[in-house]
Amino acid sequence: MVLAVACGTxxxxxxxxxxxxxxxxxxxxxxxxxxxxxxxxxxxxFEQSVLTAALAESYPPQAAQPSIWVEAQPEGDCLISDAxxxxxxxVAEGILRHDEEGGLGHLGVFTMQLVxxxxxxx
Numbered sequence: 001m002v003l004a005v006a007c008g009t010x011x012x013x014x015x016x017x018x019x020x021x022x023x024x025x026x027x028x029x030x031x032x033x034x035x036x037x038x039x040x041x042x043x044x045x046f047e048q049s050v051l052t053a054a055l056a057e058s059y060p061p062q063a064a065q066p067s068i069w070v071e072a073q074p075e076g077d078c079l080i081s082d083a084x085x086x087x088x089x090x091v092a093e094g095i096l097r098h099d100e101e102g103g104l105g106h107l108g109v110f111t112m113q114l115v116x117x118x119x120x121x122x
Contacts, residue, residue, distance in 0.1 A: 060085035069105025076121030
């Protein structure tokens with residue numbers, strides 16, 4: 001008889017689906033409940049913490065719509081902060097929640113939210 005015992009840490013990336021942020025915002029219903037990893041722009045300010053496929057042409061930049069609410073702080077030094085806004089490109093990983101009626105994120109105004117999220121520099 002052989003008995004094998006394995007010890008280690010849980011790997012959150014197991015079962016993670018690699019996608020493009022454009023796929024997420026174009027058809028979030030098809031990805032609802034899945035653990036995803038994708039590159040996106042992060043924009044954070046007072047009462048805002050979102051992921052987006054593009055930044056609006058303004059200074060400081062604003063998130064283009066649609067955007068995904070995220071309750072995570074980016075790790076690393078790839079972000080720029082000025083005028084009360086923090087932004088930059090990140091790699092996001094988490095479980096997508098989608099509700100066409102909204103009710104997600106800050107004040108329930110978002111239709112998409114990334115939960116159990118981690119944001120890192122590319």
